[in-house]
Amino acid sequence: MRTSWTRLAVLLITAGVAAGCYESEVPLDPAPGVEVDAAIIGVWRCLPFEADPSEAPATVTVARGTAPRTFTAVWEEPGDTPDRYEGYASTVGRVSYLNTRERKADGSLSAWFFMRPTLLRPNALLLQVVDDQAMTGVAKTAAALREALRAKQDDPALLTDGALCARARPGR
Numbered sequence: 001m002r003t004s005w006t007r008l009a010v011l012l013i014t015a016g017v018a019a020g021c022y023e024s025e026v027p028l029d030p031a032p033g034v035e036v037d038a039a040i041i042g043v044w045r046c047l048p049f050e051a052d053p054s055e056a057p058a059t060v061t062v063a064r065g066t067a068p069r070t071f072t073a074v075w076e077e078p079g080d081t082p083d084r085y086e087g088y089a090s091t092v093g094r095v096s097y098l099n100t101r102e103r104k105a106d107g108s109l110s111a112w113f114f115m116r117p118t119l120l121r122p123n124a125l126l127l128q129v130v131d132d133q134a135m136t137g138v139a140k141t142a143a144a145l146r147e148a149l150r151a152k153q154d155d156p157a158l159l160t161d162g163a164l165c166a167r168a169r170p171g172r
Helices: 142-151
Strands: 042-048 058-064 070-076 083-092 095-103 112-121 124-130 159-167
Touching: 042 124, 083 142
Parallel strands: none
Antiparallel strands: 042 058, 042 159, 058 070, 070 083, 083 095, 095 112, 112 124, 124 159
């Protein structure tokens, strides 16, 4: 399966490419409980880590959602139909994750996948996704997912590098 923020991790949010994106029928929290970091709101130019040298960057627009404490994101590649995502933030231990799912053209929603956005600098964003292999054997409940993420928060195998993004200049 290859959803489009999935394209963000080997085409960024890689819901199934390369090492694979962990997918869940349940989010980490049943409802939005924390604010989405305002620093990630905006327009970004992103390149997946596994990109070919000739690949053009994608444009990712992250905005506040219509419901409180939610976000929407649109992943646009030149010459391709935009992919749309939505979700909300959860905090597990000292780490913030985005409970994310793709909104397909027919209005249906994909399974949840979990992204970790890290602001490296005010205008540089690293997008990573929770890796499927790292979650092998974890029960598909919110409590079990949270416990596994807490226990593995320092394990480099927990996350798959998706994309490195630079904030786009206004008016471009």
